[in-house]
Amino acid sequence: MLAALWCIVQRDLTLAMRHRSDVLTTVFFFVIVVSLFPLGVGPDTELLRSMAAGVVWVAALLASMLSLTRLFADDYVDGTLEQLLLVPQPLALMVLGKIVAHWLISGLPLVLMSPLLGLQFGLSGDALWMLMVTLLLGTPVLSLIGAIGAALTLGLRGGGVLVSLLVLPLYIPVLIFGAGAVEASVVGMGADGHLSLMGAILVLALLLAPWASAAALRISVE
Amino acid sequence: MLAALWCIVQRDLTLAMRHRSDVLTTVFFFVIVVSLFPLGVGPDTELLRSMAAGVVWVAALLASMLSLTRLFADDYVDGTLEQLLLVPQPLALMVLGKIVAHWLISGLPLVLMSPLLGLQFGLSGDALWMLMVTLLLGTPVLSLIGAIGAALTLGLRGGGVLVSLLVLPLYIPVLIFGAGAVEASVVGMGADGHLSLMGAILVLALLLAPWASAAALRISVE
Amino acid sequence: MAEFFAMGTHGAYIWGSYGVTALFMVGETILVLRHKRTLLQRLGRMVRLNAEEQR
Amino acid sequence: MLDITNLECVRGDRQLFADLSFSMKAGSLLHLHGPNGAGKTTLLRAIAGLVLPESGDIRWNGELIRKLGEEFNRELLYLGHHYGLKFELSGYENLRVFANLSGFDVSEREVEEALRQVGLARCVELPVKALSQGQKRRVALARLLLHPPRFWILDEPFTALDVKAVTMLTEMIQTHVANGGMVMLTTHQHVEIEAGEIQHVHLGTH
Amino acid sequence: MLDITNLECVRGDRQLFADLSFSMKAGSLLHLHGPNGAGKTTLLRAIAGLVLPESGDIRWNGELIRKLGEEFNRELLYLGHHYGLKFELSGYENLRVFANLSGFDVSEREVEEALRQVGLARCVELPVKALSQGQKRRVALARLLLHPPRFWILDEPFTALDVKAVTMLTEMIQTHVANGGMVMLTTHQHVEIEAGEIQHVHLGTH
Amino acid sequence: MAINWFKYSSPATFYPLAGRISPWFAGAAAILLVVGLYMSFFVAPTDYKQGEGYRIIFIHVPAAWMSMVIYLVMAGWAAAGMIWRTRLSSMMATALAPTGAMFTFLALWTGALWGKPMWGTWWVWDARLTSELILLFLYIGFMALESAIDDPRRAARASGLLALVGVVNIPIIYYSVQWWNTLHQGSSIKFDGGGVQSSMTDIMLWTLLIMALACWLYTIAVVLTRVRSIILERESGSVWVKEMLQEKK
């Protein structure tokens, strides 16, 4: 069981490493989107600081979402997904493996990059720390929920946009608590409540998402 | 010649209409992204008004970019792109047709939607008008430049993210002038300079992009 | 000496600039040379193995 | 072993076949015939559990395959129109992943040997996407040589293969059947296969 | 008509063939042979102008095809591994688009007639994605019946076709050649074609 | 005597040539760097307005110049590669990109470190700074696109096309200070007609020019070495590489 999980994670990581630019480009997308806002909004530092948390979180959302379309699509097109369905292992486990790999490739780097971007917007040490912690709790949820959307829209034309339509509404709670926690710490308030809520969401998603995605995959592959 | 151009535009529009959700989803994506910001940033009206132009423009950029991957990818996978290369018509013309269709599907709706979203952020009549005009001048440029990126990354794994890496830097001038013009009109200054620059960019892109994309397609299809 | 390194009040900025620049230029040189060396080794091995196979 | 009773499949709003019943036992081959669009692929996918039939039962050892789930998958190898290979990985890596996911460990040797047998010794390390049509198919076929399960479903396996490869594949099928395996296949090409007992099922002209 | 001189093609870092020279004249058929991975597809794509050869010339009526560009495309019909069809459009719409882009107007009748001839009268209005493998191929082949240009390049056109369709296609090829057309094809299947003059080109075993 | 330039555009003849000349460039670069550094710290006087902080100029400006010039040269090679289909040209473009990206980064870095004491902020979103950032993204895009494509021929052609499209950005960077009034100062050195005009003292100007020249020579040396590796990698199947490697044995 665990061996199979590990095998899937490893396979997807190898595939990502074959195209090292994949990993880099998600991060760069994140960086670019965050940098676009000051360009659009103008160089007012005070304004920038007050929108920092929102912007970084929205960018994380978008970056994670953009890489979602790739989660199952490649496997679907070349028929390996079909084969994964025929493997003598629980499908939810296979899906979990793919989600873990997706997070390692597209979520973790965002977490690690975020302090640098926060600096650009003039956030203080505490707020930077909080930004990282919330992203660490939140990005796995994005991958988990996103997997359901990706599985449902598999093989549909325009899946990329459709998936965002399905998934973004579900992302909103994560966004609100994540950005809320950071803002609370910017103004010097505690954010424990926000954090424990995010933890609860993460556990819930971890329990439900693999099953839901597996069911969605069975439907889509037919 | 023109008949062929029209034939391509019509074909792509028919395809889009087969999946009416495609058109709707680009618009919804736009709407959702714009609406996420008040959620992430908080309900401060003054703050919102001053970031309105930037946010709407960034959202338009992202929405247009998201739908880019679809521009040639479908045709590439099913081999119709190959056939377009073999048609006795100038390839740049075919590409122009596809770009026009792409703009009609994913650019024009944004232009039409924008006043509504601007209202949400408390923009005044003049500013709303300016927002629409800049989007009308700017979104075709997004489709034109984007086509080059989409053609270059055709068939590459992780093309979706790579295309944003290639295309977003080139979008930045459009963003700056577009958002700049709206902001100028928010504070009651004239924006003629910005607008004529955007017009110049549009003409330049219209002259160059179809050729560049055609060349890129020839490279990618090999 | 210390005065020299302090550079008025701008020591950190100046040395930060020159330091990182030096780091990058030296680093790039090392990377390029090392890449060349390993490449030559790899290709050399390939040629040798092919030659042995033919014999 | 495999029993199909009163199977009915519908695609879109067309009924492809109904009341289809047959069974297969160990050490036999079933050749599915029918013109283009008769529903052969649909039937094979239904038997593999990828398509839900409209009505009817598919049983393996008397148990419904939907109930069996992973149990049944352990006995099954399905090769469809798609290659089922990751194009960025080499043939070697692809086979390795398959084996591991199917739950058995294979040595480097075994994988290399399988690839050599399908005539890809020189391309072991190339990513699959750099292979030609026929070579890709050969990689997929190499799975038939690595601890193959009992029941093979092959949908037009001869596509894109050259004469040598066709002979090789027929031999593989024959040996498998002779050793008590089961093979279900469909092909429009004329191929001579001599296996113990050959069953022919014809899907209606449409 | 078509003259190939000293053609060399490289994929990745492997040279597939070099110094390949042959020519073809009107009213003849060229059959390209070679095992899997020999470079047949690459050669056909190079001749269609989709792949840039490493060196060597491809001339049509004495002119380089790269110079001719759209002129040459007007004389050419290439059917590759891909169907070249939009899966969301029906067979009818697909053919219509092709005809328009190729610069001639076809009536509704003509298109329907072509689809009937390839045996898809019943599926005219179905989107192509709802067709089976073989039916998709048939739609692609219907292009050969609509104002076909002189020079056909067919890469494994018999794939996925049932016996009836194979006969139909051979007949279409024979008529075309008899009427002064040119056909270049490759297939691993054994198909009897009797056309005026058949040239065989073998690409090296690899 | 007319030199046959196309002869040198063949990797087989260029490889040994590059090997012979690159040490000279490396040596000259090292000497000039030492001279330039000595002058920037000990000879150039303290600026009456900016104090010692202005000494960053001696690397900031060369780095900024190099970032733009390298891009132009890279695009030029890419264009040559696409027009004449010479393999060497695209290899040169590939070899230039990392060094160009490095200088772009350095221009940003040193600019930021200069901005803190002078403007009181690390970063502002003004036209020149922004367009320099875009340049960095263009370099990264070029490298990412190239590494995302496996077939080296397709990679060279695709990334070459991208480089050409990106050239549009260079005049924007250069003229940004003239087109928009920004925080960043305008060109103080103008190359017009006969001479170089400058608002700086002569000694500062000379130091700057020597550092710039040193960066040039450094770039040439590094790029030649890198292009040799690329040639070896891409041509590893060819006869001349095999013969050369065998001779070495």
Ligand code: HEM
């Ligand atoms: C991250 C921030 C910065 C960036 C990206 C940047 C970029 C550039 C570029 C691209 C150039 C070359 C353009 C040309 O030759 O005209 C340049 C030149 C120059 N920069 Fe900056 N710069 C930055 C910050 C600064 C700061 C803070 C200062 C000083 C207060 C400064 C002073 C200069 C000077 C004096 C020149 C030379 C202009 C000339 O003489 O032509 N820069 N910079």
Ligand SMILES: Nc1ncnc2c1ncn2[C@@H]1O[C@H](COP(=O)(O)OP(=O)(O)OP(=O)(O)O)[C@@H](O)[C@H]1O
């Ligand atoms: N998604 C779908 N919607 C509607 N009809 C479909 C769909 N998928 C398949 N069909 C129909 O089902 C029929 C059978 O398809 P199938 O692929 O099983 O045929 P086949 O016997 O494998 O044919 P071939 O020999 O050409 O491969 C076809 O006529 C096709 O029109």
Ligand SMILES: Nc1ncnc2c1ncn2[C@@H]1O[C@H](COP(=O)(O)OP(=O)(O)OP(=O)(O)O)[C@@H](O)[C@H]1O
């Ligand atoms: N992108 C690529 N990179 C590297 N090698 C490639 C690439 N594309 C094709 N090749 C190689 O080119 C060779 C010829 O491929 P091609 O598709 O032309 O063969 P083919 O003769 O059509 O074979 P088949 O009969 O199997 O269709 C193959 O051996 C393949 O490994």
Ligand SMILES: [Mg+2]
């Ligand atoms: Mg079938």
Ligand SMILES: [Mg+2]
């Ligand atoms: Mg082929």
